[in-house]
Amino acid sequence: MNTRSITAPQRSVAGLPMGALAAGLGFGCVALIPLLMDDPFLIHSLIMVLFFAYMASAWNFLCGYVGQLSLGHAMFSGVGGYVSVLMFTQLGLSPWIGMLFGGLLAAALSVLIGYPTFRLKGPYFTLTTIAFAEIVRIWVENTNDFIGVPLKGAEGLVVPAAGDSLWAFQFSSKTPYFYIILVMLVLVMLATRLMERSKLGYCLKAVRGDRDAAEALGINPTPSTLTALAISAFMTALGGSFYAQFFRYINPERNMGLELSIDMAVMTIIGGQGTVAGPLLGALILTPISEMARGHLGGGLPGLHLVVYGLVLMACVLYFPKGAIAPLGRLVRRLTDRRGSRP
Amino acid sequence: MDPLILSFAVVNGVLLGGIYGGVALGLSLIFGVLRVVNFAHGSFLMLSLYIAFWCWSLLGLDPYLSVIVTVPAMFALGYFVQSVIISPLIRRERALVVEPLSALLLTAGVFLVLDNLALMAFGPNVRAVQADYYLPSPMLGSIPLNPQRLIGALAAVLVALGLSWWLRRSHMGRAIRATAQNRDAAALSGINVPFVYAVTFGIGCAVLGLFGSLIAPFMPISPSIGVAFGIKSFIVVVLGGLGSIPGCIVGGMVIGVFEAVASQHITATSAAIGSLGLFILILLVRPQGIMGRA
Numbered sequence: 001m002n003t004r005s006i007t008a009p010q011r012s013v014a015g016l017p018m019g020a021l022a023a024g025l026g027f028g029c030v031a032l033i034p035l036l037m038d039d040p041f042l043i044h045s046l047i048m049v050l051f052f053a054y055m056a057s058a059w060n061f062l063c064g065y066v067g068q069l070s071l072g073h074a075m076f077s078g079v080g081g082y083v084s085v086l087m088f089t090q091l092g093l094s095p096w097i098g099m100l101f102g103g104l105l106a107a108a109l110s111v112l113i114g115y116p117t118f119r120l121k122g123p124y125f126t127l128t129t130i131a132f133a134e135i136v137r138i139w140v141e142n143t144n145d146f147i148g149v150p151l152k153g154a155e156g157l158v159v160p161a162a163g164d165s166l167w168a169f170q171f172s173s174k175t176p177y178f179y180i181i182l183v184m185l186v187l188v189m190l191a192t193r194l195m196e197r198s199k200l201g202y203c204l205k206a207v208r209g210d211r212d213a214a215e216a217l218g219i220n221p222t223p224s225t226l227t228a229l230a231i232s233a234f235m236t237a238l239g240g241s242f243y244a245q246f247f248r249y250i251n252p253e254r255n256m257g258l259e260l261s262i263d264m265a266v267m268t269i270i271g272g273q274g275t276v277a278g279p280l281l282g283a284l285i286l287t288p289i290s291e292m293a294r295g296h297l298g299g300g301l302p303g304l305h306l307v308v309y310g311l312v313l314m315a316c317v318l319y320f321p322k323g324a325i326a327p328l329g330r331l332v333r334r335l336t337d338r339r340g341s342r343p
Numbered sequence: 344m345d346p347l348i349l350s351f352a353v354v355n356g357v358l359l360g361g362i363y364g365g366v367a368l369g370l371s372l373i374f375g376v377l378r379v380v381n382f383a384h385g386s387f388l389m390l391s392l393y394i395a396f397w398c399w400s401l402l403g404l405d406p407y408l409s410v411i412v413t414v415p416a417m418f419a420l421g422y423f424v425q426s427v428i429i430s431p432l433i434r435r436e437r438a439l440v441v442e443p444l445s446a447l448l449l450t451a452g453v454f455l456v457l458d459n460l461a462l463m464a465f466g467p468n469v470r471a472v473q474a475d476y477y478l479p480s481p482m483l484g485s486i487p488l489n490p491q492r493l494i495g496a497l498a499a500v501l502v503a504l505g506l507s508w509w510l511r512r513s514h515m516g517r518a519i520r521a522t523a524q525n526r527d528a529a530a531l532s533g534i535n536v537p538f539v540y541a542v543t544f545g546i547g548c549a550v551l552g553l554f555g556s557l558i559a560p561f562m563p564i565s566p567s568i569g570v571a572f573g574i575k576s577f578i579v580v581v582l583g584g585l586g587s588i589p590g591c592i593v594g595g596m597v598i599g600v601f602e603a604v605a606s607q608h609i610t611a612t613s614a615a616i617g618s619l620g621l622f623i624l625i626l627l628v629r630p631q632g633i634m635g636r637a
Contacts, residue, residue: 127626314453
């Protein structure tokens with residue numbers, strides 16, 4: 001595997017693997033940006049890049065490693081967003097606590113759905129995930145009131161303003177959101193890194209390589225895939241809560257629609273599935289395109305960014321099936337090797 | 344339950360379901376031969392609806408006559424998509440059957456491009472063809488039949504019969520079936536496999552072109568209609584059995600009747616949820632569908 005050597009700790013500086021050092025430095029520099037530049041549009045765009053990198057990483061945690069394509073993950077984002085917002089408006093609970101409940105509910109839901117569907121292979125699995133997510137979306141879109149809980153259907157939910165308050169997860173400046181999503185992204189990438197080197201990671205990769213052979217070796221694919229699915233759903237739901245708090249508004253179309261699922265999958269695939277940095281790379285490539293289409297063209301051409309997504313996706317499937325991280329990794333290796341071989 | 348209302352819903356469901364089946368034929372044919380799940384299926388239908396609409400609004404061509412434009416245009420587009428976009432993937436993975444997931448991703452890219460190009464070019468507005476004549480409604484007992492839906496459903500049955508006959512009897516049909524059974528053996532017997540693939544994809548899209556023209560007179564046309572019909576086609580094809588031509592029509596009618604009865608007696612929402620639930624159930628319990636062979 002070409003991608004392996006990017007993440008493998010080949011060399012170390014002062015006892016720390018070079019990869020971790022570079023990642024720490026990189027994120028440290030990113031964390032300084034809001035201190036140096038005070039452009040709300042730039043900060044907003046960066047938040048969107050980090051948000052999509054986070055969502056794609058959560059998707060990658062399962063799908064990238066087990067080799068199944070889920071186009072239903074937006075459902076978990078929706079569950080997370082709706083639970084945290086409803087707990088805040090109905091029970092007065094802080095969204096920080098509500099998002100944990102949303103995550104747990106999404107994880108439970110994912111196991112219920114995943115148990116029967118993971119037997120399905122390839123496109124059958126993909127179509128089933130779309131069907132499940134569409135069922136949830138259509139149901140929410142057409143339900144105004146569910147046993148006394150005001151879901152408000154297609155209209156969506158507004159998070160009532162509560163001023164500048166950490167407890168209510170609401171800030172007048174965009175900067176706190178920037179740091180929150182940055183920390184979330186670092187955590188999900190750390191989790192992916194830990195999982196990659198754990199027994200769970202090796203089981204998932206064995207199942208991805210050849211499910212039948214893995215079973216013949218005595219690996220039961222069900223517990224490992226379901227564990228990864230539950231963690232992935234939990235993290236996706238947290239992202240959905242963040243989205244709800246950041247925009248202070250959610251509706252079924254934006255928070256649990258097919259488009260969000262496609263975004264998560266396409267970014268991971270373009271960046272590189274089954275790698276720690278791939279989803280971040282994909283989000284770095286694609287999100288600026290959509291932000292630019294929205295910001296500079298004044299929304300005059302709706303759908304332009306999705307045309308570009310589609311073209312990039314097609315080019316990737318045909319020419320870089322391992323994602324953009326594979327040629328990038330080769331480049332990095334060539335540069336470091338040259339430097340290393342010099343006397 | 345009033346028997347008249349119920350029978351009305353059933354008859355309507357059969358007509359609409361026949362059209363669903365006709366629309367899904369191309370998806371089933373392409374999967375049966377190429378093993379490619381064409382995610383852009385609905386987008387091709389959306390395009391042919393727009394072609395029919397612009398023929399009517401710019402050239403004054405009756406939607407039924409626009410068949411002479413939509414069918415060749417969609418055949419050409421399908422041939423192009425297969426031979427330019429998908430065939431490099433098949434060539435790369437020559438030894439194996441195409442890995443269905445990368446083919447699905449590729450057609451998902453086509454879907455994103457086509458749907459959003461249409462959104463950019465035509466805007467999100469809903470358009471409709473207004474015919475300047477009235478077709479008489481034939482009666483089935485005491486139930487009036489919608490003439491345009493009747494034409495669509497009859498066309499679906501005829502196309503399915505014609506396609507089956509053509510696949511069984513014609514030289515090209517034999518080549519297509521041979522390629523579907525075993526690509527390498529077909530190539531060894533002198534069949535030009537890339538050409539067969541491109542023709543199959545073209546035919547699948549040409550059928551969509553035909554139904555685009557046939558449903559244009561009563562269907563509101565917007566860029567997002569592709570997704571709705573695409574998902575419905577997947578349900579129909581999985582229900583009937585992926586790759587089975589008669590299964591497609593039967594599956595379409597089952598879904599049509601189910602939706603018509605459910606939306607008449609419960610709600611339209613539960614009809615939509617129910618048909619998706621049926622789809623999941625079939626995939627889990629009987630993945631080969633009603634008419635498919637395992």
